[in-house]
Amino acid sequence: MSYVLPSSGRRVPCEQCPLRAIGSFREFEPQELRFVSSFKTGELTAETGTTLMSEGTHSAHLYTLLSGWAFRYKSLPDGRRQILNYMLPGDLVGLQGSIIGEMEHSVEALSSLVLCVFQRDRLNELFRNHPGLGFDITWLAAQEERMLDEHLLSLGRRTAMERAAYLIAFLYHRAASVGLGTGKLLHIPITQQHVADTLGLSIVHTNKTLRKLADRKMIRWLDRACEVVDIDGLMEVSGWEGPSERKRPLI
Structure with missing residues (x-):
């Protein structure tokens, strides 16, 4: 297990952030952009499998995922x-630790990634002087709760195949909303162990379940990745209508 520390190097100015060009994110007001630019202290890069944050630790930083994939998890003794849950470009990382003071989950890089680094001790300034950005952080926290509600419903009431179809469809739509993938084909950088650990299934049961979806030509399993072939079929199997279209904040 490896850990990373923030670097002070700054490669992508907020004014030139590639995420701002994606239509799913709302526009900054000029004064908000100036603040976020000063709020950012650097960037952090990490390779697949790197532990970004660990349960029970404190962090002086808050992050936004600039590129790549990560996931949040909790472990038993x-x-x-x-x-x-899974994190994609535009997602805040470490908000729980910034508010509560201690991380109650861990975060691991699912692929090579880049994070924007923000100083946690300026959060009060953000809420005090930029209520629009403060609302954005509240919105992002509420959206995370909404996604967890959907996940809990899936774990509690869907069959194994419905769960797997929902998870892959959910990740497909999240990735497509931030410009990942082309057309209807999209590669999700997960292994079958990640799927098992998300769905609460054994690796054997997971393998059999994913094989059923592959036999129906809905997915194709690659080396450390799942290729989505038929998103409509996955949504039909899961009984999930997909996310509602709405502009989302970007910090």
């Missing part, structure tokens, strides 16, 4: 883990 014997090492078994439950993946809680």
Whole structure:
């Protein structure tokens, strides 16, 4: 297990952030952009498998995922883990630790990634002087709760195949909304172990379930990746209508 520390190097100015060009993110007001630019202290890069944050630790920083994939998880004392959610470009990382003071979950890089680094001790200034950005952070926290509600419903009431179809469809739509993938084909950088740890299934049961979806020509399993072939079929199997279209904040 490897850990990373923030670097002070700054490669992408906020004014030239590639995420700002994506239509799913709302526009900054000029004064908000100036503040966020000063709020950012640097960037952090990490390779696949790197632990970005660890349960029970404190962090002086808040992050926005600039590129790549990550996931949040909790572990039992014997090492078994439950993946809680996945993080894609534009997502805040470490908000819980910034507000509560201690991380109650861990975060691991699912692919090579880049994070924008923000100084946690300026959050009060953000809420005091920029209520629009403060609302954005509240919105992002509420959106995370909404996604977890959907995940809990899936774990509690969907069959194994419905769960797997929902998870892959959910990740497809999240990735497509931030410009990842082309057309209807999209590669999700997860292994079958990640799927098992998300759905609460054994690796054997997971393998059999994913094989059923592959046999129906909905997915194709690659080396450390899942290729989505038929998103409509996955949504039909899962009984999920997909996310509502709305502009989302970007910090």
